[in-house]
Amino acid sequence: MTKTTTQALSAADLKYGYGREAAIVNGFDLSAAPGEWLGIVGPNGSGKSTVLCMLARLVSPQGGSVTMDGKDMASMDTKSIARHMTMLTQTQEQVQDITVRELVRRGRNPHLKWYEECRGKHEDVVDWALKVTSMQDLQHRPLQELSGGERQRAWLAMCMAQTPKLLLLDEPTTYLDIAHQLELMELIRQLNREQGITVIMVLHDLNQAARYCDRIVAMKQGEIVREGTPGDVFRVEFFREVFGIEAKLYYDDGVPVYLPCGIAKSEPEGMNAYVTA
């Protein structure tokens, strides 16, 4: 008898277009297994953020469906979605006059009844979220006084206070220097491995995608054009066809590392347009 595993998140035949424009995302399918780290990569404007917003139900798909733990998200209420899933983006809303701890407490809101305050066991979760993100020492500092890296970690602590099973991230390292980028990626790796949190992350840094993700989904013009392990996906042809660049590939302990060498000799017209070296 074959054993079927319920996917942490599945999307089937998603469609989305803005206004009267043609569909930006058309027929997008994806599934993430529990505990998997999935990276979504692709050129600017390929529809990555649009897909992530549909996965988080920040926008409703114009076609297709998203299921979380086997449940159709269209029929779930916002609070129960927020008890299972959270999203961190590259920039966060400006919140004034709030300490890190107060921000992290907001992560408990989906778990509180309307009359309940964040106390007792909820405060214990806040302590835990501050601890796993190494924010304990900064918990009483005003958010606006933190560096960009510290602030991003504070928002991640708030996400963790939601005790999510699924963490969606949209280029969370964009404005961070390399040390803070690695610190955030390592922290997410720890949460993924130790807490079993499923991670779906949009990222532009393909070397980081190769190093951290279990599986890569590459998008171009609203569609998936490659899918597989970093080693399967990151080939010389991939860089030409999807990003229009020539690249050299090296392997560090089996992990592909690419070096961009220039623009490909002709613009790729499609996935079958090979450029001979």
Ligand SMILES: Nc1ncnc2c1ncn2[C@@H]1O[C@H](COP(=O)(O)OP(=O)(O)OP(=O)(O)O)[C@@H](O)[C@H]1O
């Ligand atoms: N609010 C909007 N109104 C109209 N068009 C939009 C809107 N948001 C995005 N688009 C268009 O949809 C397409 C896909 O955008 P999206 O942000 O999903 O791509 P992306 O792959 O995340 O891009 P990037 O890598 O630059 O962040 C782009 O052509 C973009 O111009």
